[in-house]
Amino acid sequence: MNLTPLRLAQRPTPLEDWSALLPGLRIKRDDLTGSTLSGNKVRKLEFLMAHAQALGKSYVVTCGGLQSNHCRATAVAAAQLGMGCKVLLRTATVPQAWDAATGNYRLMRAVGADIEFVTPAEYQDRARLLAAAAGTRGYAIPEGGSNGLGAFGYITAAEELATQWGDDPPTSVVCATGSGGTLAGLAIGLAKVAPSVPAWGVAVCDDAPTFQRIAARASAEACEWDASLPRLGEADFNVLEGYVGRGYAQSSPEEQVTLMKAGRRGLVLDPVYTVKAFRAVLAQEPAFGSRPIFIHTGGLLGLMT
Ligand SMILES: Cc1ncc(COP(=O)(O)O)c(C=O)c1O
Structure with a gap:
């Protein structure tokens, strides 16, 4: 692509071992991309x-x-x-x-x-x-x-992540999915640098077909920016349903339990996105395998409302 991205994020963000919360778990701390200018966006x-x-x-x-x-x-x-x-x-x-x-x-x-x-x-x-x-x-x-250009943020994040895991690749990379762009970028980036590692998006609203459609459109657009990228179709995007709970931005008692379980170890999740996706991680969803990486996408200001 012939567009030079700006430097706004504090990166690379750390890839941390969180086996204290779940054996084998690592977390990519994209909640640490900044303070006011923080998270995946x-x-x-x-x-x-x-x-x-x-x-x-x-x-x-x-x-x-x-x-x-x-x-x-x-x-x-x-x-x-x-x-x-x-x-x-x-x-x-x-x-x-x-x-x-x-x-x-x-x-x-x-x-x-x-x-x-x-x-x-x-x-x-x-x-x-x-x-x-x-x-x-x-x-x-x-x-x-969440369009093709925005997806490059997580195409490059996947490259950053692969450098960090070195010779210890994960069984999956998991993120919360709210408008589809993070998953789109991650899946495209992983298809490019680590095709055997699946990206999984946990839906925090809507359903899998909605996000697969959005992500496939973003992939087509991303290829217009960089024709060397793998072009992914709807079926190439993995979206897990079942964790929307009471609905978008609505909390359930089960999510409160997850928030507190992580919080007591000093991992602070947000109530709208990451807590729902992290619930799927702690539930050890079989699709994620035994050594997942969770992307903490931030959103902590959501706790201050
Ligand atoms: C904190 C946080 N995590 C995850 C997401 C989901 O990312 P995306 O919209 O790219 O699916 C969002 C935004 O929607 C968010 O604000």
């Missing part, structure tokens, strides 16, 4: 923001829920790069008092993002809303940064 933004700058755009526009990690990371990155940022935040109830704002939403405010609230019904039409808000001067980043 930063890796995608290194490519997406570079593209926005290469096109000479002065601001970016993106969308997500009121407590979106992706919108927060985009707002922080834009502020650091001296660019404007507009976020379309989905919420049924518009928050009133800014001093009562929490978590990601509070941080978006703190870095001066231009915030527009949209109802869940309006949000259905988000692609059109994004394009309209971007106009000709702005750069539209899709929900979760």
Whole structure:
């Protein structure tokens, strides 16, 4: 590809042994890619923001829920790069008092993002809303940064990971899946550097076919950026269902148990994404094998809401 990514993340992130929690388990600490600019989204933004700058755009526009990690990371990155940022935040109830704002939403405010609230019904039409808000001067980043270019964040993360595991490869690499982009990049990256190691996404909302469709589209787009990449189809993406629990961003008692089990060992998970996926890891899902690597994708501000 002839686009040089920006350097926004603290990387390489550590690959740690967590056999104290589960024998054979290692965790790639992508929750440590930064503090305010943290989690998995930063890796995608290194490519997406570079593209926005290469096109000479002065601001970016993106969308997500009121407590979106992706919108927060985009707002922080834009502020650091001296660019404007507009976020379309989905919420049924518009928050009133800014001093009562929490978590990601509070941080978006703190870095001066231009915030527009949209109802869940309006949000259905988000692609059109994004394009309209971007106009000709702005750069539209899709929900979760999950397109072919964003996938490069985890194509390169897979390369980073393979260097770290050296001659001790895992039986699988597991991540939480909320908009499909992280899984897409991981699967493409592993197909390139370690074809015998499967990537698994644990769905935290929606279902497997939805994410397989999104990931296959991202793979086709990624090949337009770099024709040397393996092109993966829907069936090449492994998505595990069964861990959505009570629904997106809804916690269940079983998830609280997982949160506390990890927390007591000093591994802090977020309540929306990583706790659901980590529950599948602790349940020793047979598909993951006996020596999985879990990607901790961050999201800790979700605990502060
Ligand atoms: C903390 C965290 N983990 C995992 C995910 C899932 O990543 P993706 O949207 O690329 O599927 C997200 C975002 O959706 C996230 O914010």
